[in-house]
Amino acid sequence: MLEIAGVEGGYGSVQILNGVSMRVARGQMVALLGGNGTGKSTLLKTISGLIKPWKGSITFDGQRIDGLRPDLIVRRGLVQVTQGKEAYPGLTVEENLRLGAHVRRDRAGVRRTLERVFEYFPILGDRRNQFSATLSGGQLQMLCIGRGMMSEPKMMLLDEPSAALAPQVVLDIFRIIGRICREGTTLLLVEQNVRMALLLAEYGYVIRDGVVHIEGPAEKLIGDDNVRLSYLGGTVADRDGGKNLRH
Amino acid sequence: MQYFMDLVVVGFSIGMVYALVALGISFIYSGLDIVHFAHGEIYMLGAFIGVALFKHTGLSYPMLLIASMVLTGLLGVAIERLFYRRLTRAGGGYTFAGMGMIICGFGMSIVLQNVAYLIWGAKPLPFPVSFGMPLEIGELTLPRSYIWIVGAALILMAALHLFLKKTRLGLAARAVAHNKEIAYLMGINVPMMISVLFGIGCALAAAAGVLVGPINYVQVLMGIGILIKAFAAAVIGGFGNLPGAVLGGLLVGVTESLGAGYLSGSYKDIYAFILLIFVLMVRPSGILGVSIKSKA
Incomplete structure (x- = not known):
């Protein structure tokens, strides 16, 4: 690979x-x-x-x-998952995740992957509209992993x-x-x-x-x-x- | 009261013009970390391109506005690609690259002034768009050019807001503004986004130029005064803060108009700076600015 x-x-x-x-x-x-x-x-x-x-x-x-x-x-x-501190603090959880799907154009597919990420990390789903600056260190790391998954690499x-x-x-x-x-x-x-x-x-x-x-x-x-x-x-x-x- | 309202209307309209230029400056700063000192000349070129299109094509005024924004935006993209990008790259990415970028901006402003002089000459050109009779609302008489300015500026600001908040590309633009390296890792074509951001900033200035043209003459040196006032407006609102730039522009416009009306017209250009000094004394980071550098 x-x-x-x-x-x-x-x-x-x-x-x-x-x-x-x-x-x-x-x-x-x-x-x-x-x-x-x-x-x-x-x-x-x-x-x-x-x-x-x-x-x-x-x-x-x-x-x-x-x-x-x-x-x-x-x-x-091939996607690099950054460290948690590299999430965009001024964007919401969902916006951060959607950024991860930037290379994809299929809206329905992106929504499905988003749901999948929320299934992996339920806490991100609960906080999808919060600014990522409000997340804890562990949640930020989850956000970054979820963001990496969004393009289905x-x-x-x-x-x-x-x-x-x-x-x-x-x-x-x-x-x-x-x-x-x-x-x-x-x-x-x-x-x-x-x-x-x-x-x-x-x-x-x-x-x-x-x-x-x-x-x-x-x-x-x-x-x-x-x-x-x-x-x-x-x-x-x-x-x-x-x-x-x-x- | 009548007099006061008239002054406010005039100030508000001119304020919208300042706001558009300030918005472009703030937008470029927040996205690219470039403090663009040739932005007044972009505004001037936008106005000239508008006049030229008016003379040589039969386009309606809204189409003129859009065409000039597109052409000036593309011109801005070319300028950024050819000149600024070398500097920002040499300075280690799009961080604050120090004096080099500032000097380059000033140099560009002189170059663009002279280019415009060679093409269109030194004589102020009229921009004789006819908007029809002024609108009468009760006691108030509103020239339609002012309505155009306020309406078009509001539409552009709303469009910019929707672009940034609701579209995939706008989200990418905000990511690029915040951190280019991470934006790259998201699969965003960062060099292309930088061009888009700079082009939008220039298009906003061009819109201001085309909007102000019909109530003023279009001339080579028109960019100098507006640059300083738009900077004052951007700083008053909080440099790099987009709603702040609009607020600052409106405050500068209204203050200037009231000052000229009630105090003295010959000191018209001072009032913006008195306001600037006052705001900086009370809130050094600007009205909507935060002490940490905030981004779009």
Whole structure:
């Protein structure tokens, strides 16, 4: 579905991605893990077209999409779900959701998808005419996921859906994400919450210093010492002479 | 009382003209973060295009108005694409790009004045649309040109409101105004929407030019005075706030008219700024403005 090959890129003259390669198969949920400043967000922006890659190729659904304008990438069915704080505060819940369906012209279909989103997230239906500025953090995250669903994409890129949320809310959100994947949408889940992401996803990539550092099936990664040491909060220095502390 | 009402009617009509220009300036600012200093010249070009169409085609006045709005809007789109977009892009997107954009706006205003001078000359042109006899309502005598101004301006404002609140494209426009990157992720063609927004702002100014033409002469320097007053109006209402721009325009128009009528006509241009200073002393963010930058 999505294939990234040797992508290099960054902002201005600052190189952040140093040759990232990864792939996501159709219907799969893949986790993209890594700490702050490792290049996760840059990679996301590069996939969704907000920044152009310098080198390498990105193929989606059999066609090259690197260098394409972001709105054209959305039209092909690849949508980035932003973090909750990126909902438009001055627009109502329903307006935010309708924005997600901007690329669609079939009014009846949009209304059906809207009802489907309200079925996933009943709280959004209750608050459809409120400004999204009045929502809580968890509700904002739901709004952004719902907004991503509105165009009925083939694949969604989820940008840290658990960021800054209470544990109970995180569980709710992840349950929904699992359901979205089961119902046929391919997902790339970018997360800092490594344990949760690996419990849910089938395959994982750990990115560091702008390259894929470790990759493997999720159940393997969750038992992997390097992953545990780096991201699951172990103390590292004692294991391997501090090799993993380089950055 | 009769005299007072006359002054209010005149002020209200002129205020509608200020309001349309201020609305365009505020609209462009809220959508593109461009403070457009050549907007007075867009208004002037709109009026000239209206006169030219009047002379060379047999279009009725409403059609003239629409045709001039479309042509001037397209001209604005071309100007933005060719000149402003390079600057805003160089400044790192459509954030407040600093002095470069402001200087470019002033430069554009001089260029457009001279272009108009080369085409139409320095002599003020009449815009002799005939509206028929003034309307008499009781004691009040209303010249029909004023009714046209108020009516057309209200229709345009209502149309803009409906566009922004009720249509798919209007929703996209509000999204682009608020955050261009997220708008892109919604699948909105952001460069195209920026052109649309700028074009609408210019079309509003053109409408003001065509509406004011018949009660004034059309001339190359007509944009300078209105730019300053429209800015005052936009700031009085709250810069970037669309209802505020309309309110500010009407306040400026009525204040100016009453001042000229009761105090002194030779200081006509001062009253708008006295009002501006007063409003800024009491509410620095404008009447409808909020202290956080609010957007359409």
